[in-house]
Amino acid sequence: MEFRFVHPGGFVGGIIGVVCLLLSFYSLSVLPTTLAGILLLLFGLALIIAEIYFRLLER
Known part of the structure; x- marks a missing residue:
């Protein structure tokens, strides 16, 4: 929060x-969403987090 006041x-x-x-x-409230779409979004997010985690382990 301090960053916003200083810069x-x-x-x-x-x-x-x-x-x-x-x-x-x-x-999200207007467009129809299905369970498969939400699961695919969560799976993609999990893959991104896994990639970041493994890249940090390589250092």
Whole structure:
């Protein structure tokens, strides 16, 4: 939190992130979602986390 007060322009990234989160919540409520789609998203997220974990182990 201190970073945003010390560096000018630090609020822009936070504001854009909040707007993107609000848009994603709205779109998820409007678009029909299926269990298979949600599971595929979670599987992709798990693969990304696994890749980051194994890359950190290689160091």
